Amino acid sequence: MELLFKTKKHQVQPAKDNKSINIDDVLHNFEFRRIDKNHLKINISGVWQDVFIAEDKNHYYVNAEGTTYHFDKVHNDGNDYGEGQSANEDIINVKPPMPGSIVKILVEQGQKVTEGDGLIIVEAMKMETTIYTTIDGIVTEINVSTGEQVDADKVLMVVEKEKASE
Amino acid sequence: MELLFKTKKHQVQPAKDNKSINIDDVLHNFEFRRIDKNHLKINISGVWQDVFIAEDKNHYYVNAEGTTYHFDKVHNDGNDYGEGQSANEDIINVKPPMPGSIVKILVEQGQKVTEGDGLIIVEAMKMETTIYTTIDGIVTEINVSTGEQVDADKVLMVVEKEKASE
Amino acid sequence: MFKKILIANRSEIACRIIRACKEMNIPTLAVYSEADEFAQHVKLADEAVCIGPAAPLQSYLNMDAVINAALENGCDAIHPGYGFLSEKHEFNKKVREAGLVFIGPKPEPMKLLGSKVESRITMIEAGVPVIPGMKTSSKNISDFEEMAEKIGFPVLIKASDGGGGKGMRVVHKLEDIKSSVEAAMRESQTAFGSEVVFLEKYLESPRHIEFQVAGDEHGNFVHLFERECSIQRRHQKIIEETPSTAVSPELRQRMGETAVKVIQASNYTNVGTVEFLLDKDNNFYFLEVNTRIQVEHPITEMVTGIDLVKLQIRIAAGEAIPFKQEELSQNGHSIECRIYAEDADNNFMPSSGKIHFMKEPVGPGVRYDSGVYSGAEVPIFYDPILAKLIVWGKDREEARLRMINALKSNVVLGVKTSNKFMQTVLENQHFIDGDTCTNFIDSHSDDLKFNSTASLLHAFAAAALSEDTNQTQTVNHVARQLNSSPWLEIGYWEIAGGSR
């Protein structure tokens, strides 16, 4: 299987006999016991750990030894996610860090902005956060208005670099 | 559905719209919320209670307000269980109260016994228990030997009433 | 005693109050918003009524809805918890006007202590040490400049009605005073409807030391010793402990007496907290009074044995405080870690969603005040506190080691928490040495980076095994939403938030 942890994909494949596991092309000795639905005891290379796991459609949530990891499931549907987005610095799709409500829009459509300028203030869970632009450019789209509730994947506004030819 | 609680069967049928529930031919106002797999909030006739439930093949285990109930599932396979056994006082099938091991057999095959005589001592979970006969009769079968591990449904021995005609 | 108490709050503190009421055999009524239909406090209370939509202003902050719920359901008292309406003197007044008991102080001291300038004046007159600075506000920029020059830079411009860092400016040089005062006034006007600001000395690396206090209607006033709450991120406490390593018995006595003087000077009754800053030379300065139960109240309960929520209820019912100052003592050491839904890897950003699984730490000396459960939703509308992990130990080291072990066995899956980060803080040598201050996390940020990959292989393996189990369910998955850390793509964030 393939998992996305932070920005990196990882290949994980237990052997058919479940006595070894291949993680990113390294083979480890492997043993496990299933305690219940959410709880496993796992031995990798001689180290036993209690591991707790839960999942939803797109993620695995795993706790081992007091540390929690969030993995994104990678579905083999031919599409490739999680890459390329941050590499493209000519255009940014401004999204909120979490679902929340729009407190204030700090720019207008068509406005020129400079790296570090505040774009919009979002509030969620009693905390206001200001989103800044990381590029110099022009606000080409504003898709929300003050007071609106937004999901985490909503594109609030778009900032595009001015074309050099213009 | 049908449930066996202690020695009595009960009929339980929520209405299709889940707004009422029929229990032993009495209709109650009914409302519920499922919190998770094992946890429900149930309102019957205006009283909300937190109810926790788990099951295995043959039982439901339910906790409500600090009291735990064990129900036997009644399967509609045409057979009738849980009745008739205790009514028949001519023969008793001696079974252990729980899985355990045989400490001592106090009688021999063919021995006459009187109500209250000890038959066999079983140990489980650090406790020895002596099983007594509730009828006068003859030990007709002994199916275990000292030290043997037995399940809860094992017939350890059989005591039969002497026929009046003999 | 009361017939039935309405709990005007949610999450762990509502659950905490309900438990106290159960032990006092007082029935409880929970109120909840539409987002909290399945919240833990709704499940725990004897009864529950919905008082409005998810947005706090329409439910938990809706004074009339709360009071009507109490009146319509036979309650004779309201416990406000912390946050929400708990420090709104208007609400306090309305509750009393409706013929109900407000479990807390009277409206007048609440109002007085809610104003930084007013309470500062009162305290100066009562002989309570305050941070050097202006006694009251001014509209005259030159008053600010003169005071700044007199007490020396850096100085702090502060909104009288402010809180949580809003309307606050640190100023390092004279020429910035004018613009900073004007900005603070504008900000305060927008946020709090008042442009009253003042100037005081800015203390660098102080400790936050607060005293638990209580007063009753019979003229008794006591303090229940200090709590040190110096470990903060975003001006918000995350780890608290008592006793403080910085407070000697002599200092404790002086500060405790001062704390009692503060509540006497303001005619304060019921339970409250007097906050001080303590500088490196062991000078302490009055900061403010929190006129309600505090998030971190359990650590005081652990070392004094006094149930503070029951004490609140008893005092509100007119009873006298059932102990004297000289009967109180501190027994052992207690630490609290706040389990927030937040991402310590990413500037403690709040995290919402569903708690798919949780496993609560147990064992000797471990207390877990929780507002959630496996399967609970963490809504976006409210403060992201999930639970509080509290430990007690015979001494600080026993408590510290106990807390580390409890954090390790605290499993919350589905939303992120600072669980691992707090372990790292507790293992930091400066913390071990008791060398704490309010900018502890910022100043040791490099040391506090934790290697979150120590168990990564085990975690990968668990996911692979989990997939095996679910294989039949996963084949039909359609294209997923791209919701992996979108804010990483945008840049950096300025964090502003409420402090408690």
Place this chain on the structure above:
Amino acid sequence: MFKKILIANRSEIACRIIRACKEMNIPTLAVYSEADEFAQHVKLADEAVCIGPAAPLQSYLNMDAVINAALENGCDAIHPGYGFLSEKHEFNKKVREAGLVFIGPKPEPMKLLGSKVESRITMIEAGVPVIPGMKTSSKNISDFEEMAEKIGFPVLIKASDGGGGKGMRVVHKLEDIKSSVEAAMRESQTAFGSEVVFLEKYLESPRHIEFQVAGDEHGNFVHLFERECSIQRRHQKIIEETPSTAVSPELRQRMGETAVKVIQASNYTNVGTVEFLLDKDNNFYFLEVNTRIQVEHPITEMVTGIDLVKLQIRIAAGEAIPFKQEELSQNGHSIECRIYAEDADNNFMPSSGKIHFMKEPVGPGVRYDSGVYSGAEVPIFYDPILAKLIVWGKDREEARLRMINALKSNVVLGVKTSNKFMQTVLENQHFIDGDTCTNFIDSHSDDLKFNSTASLLHAFAAAALSEDTNQTQTVNHVARQLNSSPWLEIGYWEIAGGSR
């Protein structure tokens, strides 16, 4: 301090000891039988090795297997917990001969105190009050008859090496003495390999009061006050509390001093418990010494703040007891309820099987020492203790109400427990009045019958809803085993069992 400790036990006490070691940063090795591969103590320990099949004699009672496991895995000490090998002086000796530290007293005092007759003689000589009766054993029936006539009936015949009610007979008239002594001798010979029996006065309705004691290698001996353990079924404690309502400060001091005298007279070091019976006239009599950690030790920890398991380890490592008698005090009140897998509706018969689901009680003042988890199997081979629920309160009433609420929120599904029965005990007026004695449950059995059908309709509804969810799975069910309460069909049961 030790390099690694082997925990020669299972269930909650093994988990309790492992937690103490974790907080002391001492690695632990669990041992387990084949039936316990997935037991909680195996999961908690740093390492674990299987030492044999399920039957205790082949695993947890196998001295060589345990000692070899310690030697082969780098352990330098063994903690025996309670039960199993904990009071076997032969094991104690063997451990020491293998070059390991036995965390407990020396073998000699353990042997002395393991014999009822020997310890009785020692105590009489030390001036410790014992129950009136024979000073030592005799083979002469007339010695028994003379003593019985002298002290008056009823009297108790007791095996010197006995325990748990075996080899014990209450005798009410002279003509029964002979047959009872002979029966007790035979029983003791069979069970313990010794026919040494003696006779003493049978106390009716006494209280069981025990004192926690500790001694070290540096000549320090202290007591940590009493525990009252009068609420028993089958001679086995199920509810304990401290302080006892029957013990005045003056009596506490006298009994405490006597308890210290007992361990001094027997050269006892490490942690132990001196058991007394207290009659209605407040006379107390030495009963025996438990030379190990006690099941109910947590309530002493709650009121004294001393971690007794850590203290055991420190004393075994040669450290001095880090406090003096005069520094100890009792703070508040603590109650423990033992959560056994047993059926209170049916004479407390043990119950085995799988714990399909459990939810642990939480909240202020609540401690849950558990050896199980959702999904754990409860094997038939061992003592059926699952967990211990311990509460602390400022006073007895606070603790009592807190315990009732904690029991209500303690959910264990799959095996039966006495959860509801213990609630009923705690709500009984005699318990509320502190009017407890060892035959409390028998004498109030009618009052303690609980109506277990109060929530029955809700429970039925839950089952019906659960069936809906599983409908696809249930259609294929085949004929079920008839395993509904088979013992109800047989008649009545005589209960004999181990006491602890």
